[in-house]
Amino acid sequence: MKLYFNPMTANNIKVLLLCNALEIEPELQVIALNKGEQGGNKFLAINPEGKVPVLQAGELLLNESNAILQYLAAKHQSTLWPSDLIEQAKVLRILFWQCNYFNAGVGAFAHRKVVMPFWGFAAQEVDVEQMAKFSKAVSALEGFLANNTFVATDEISIADISLAAFFIFTDKAEMPLEEYPNTQAWLKRITEQSWFRTTQTYLNNIVSK
Numbered sequence: 001m002k003l004y005f006n007p008m009t010a011n012n013i014k015v016l017l018l019c020n021a022l023e024i025e026p027e028l029q030v031i032a033l034n035k036g037e038q039g040g041n042k043f044l045a046i047n048p049e050g051k052v053p054v055l056q057a058g059e060l061l062l063n064e065s066n067a068i069l070q071y072l073a074a075k076h077q078s079t080l081w082p083s084d085l086i087e088q089a090k091v092l093r094i095l096f097w098q099c100n101y102f103n104a105g106v107g108a109f110a111h112r113k114v115v116m117p118f119w120g121f122a123a124q125e126v127d128v129e130q131m132a133k134f135s136k137a138v139s140a141l142e143g144f145l146a147n148n149t150f151v152a153t154d155e156i157s158i159a160d161i162s163l164a165a166f167f168i169f170t171d172k173a174e175m176p177l178e179e180y181p182n183t184q185a186w187l188k189r190i191t192e193q194s195w196f197r198t199t200q201t202y203l204n205n206i207v208s209k
Helices: 010-022 065-075 085-118 128-144 158-167 181-191 194-208
Strands: 002-005 027-030 054-057 060-063
Touching: 002 010, 010 065, 010 085, 010 158, 010 194, 054 065, 060 065, 065 085, 065 158, 085 128, 085 158, 085 194, 128 181, 158 181, 181 194
Parallel strands: 002 027
Antiparallel strands: 002 054, 054 060
């Protein structure tokens, strides 16, 4: 099994988190986004959309990070993908919401303050418009967590992993979470997971080089 990825972006980080949670070690092929490798003919033959991550498992070539999460969790019969149909629907609701609304709201913090400097560009401040998107996204997350221990149900799932990837650089990105106690409590539960700490250490080592 081979994973084409870039370790600095959230959609790729979520797959790393799951691999560590499942204790599987795919062959990793880094695609340097800052060097345009995603647009090269060799990679476009793998994914014509020119995006990572892409999972290659036998004859299967699977892109879209949340689809990869569901495939791997189900393949390995992990409780991170629940067996109950209703629980699955709750998880899928969060995954679709994350794709449509959460990325644009929260992803900019780490991208502007951590990823861009790592790629050799100047760090960028988060403007008022972006801050409004952040507040809207995290306020919605706060609501999801009002009656649940985790984002979809009371059990940890790939929905939590999908969102947790956006918070792996919380401190470095100076994310303002003070007004969101449910999110802070959830994030504390996530950061206590060994697979989160392993992934975070791996990424911090890359950033500090």
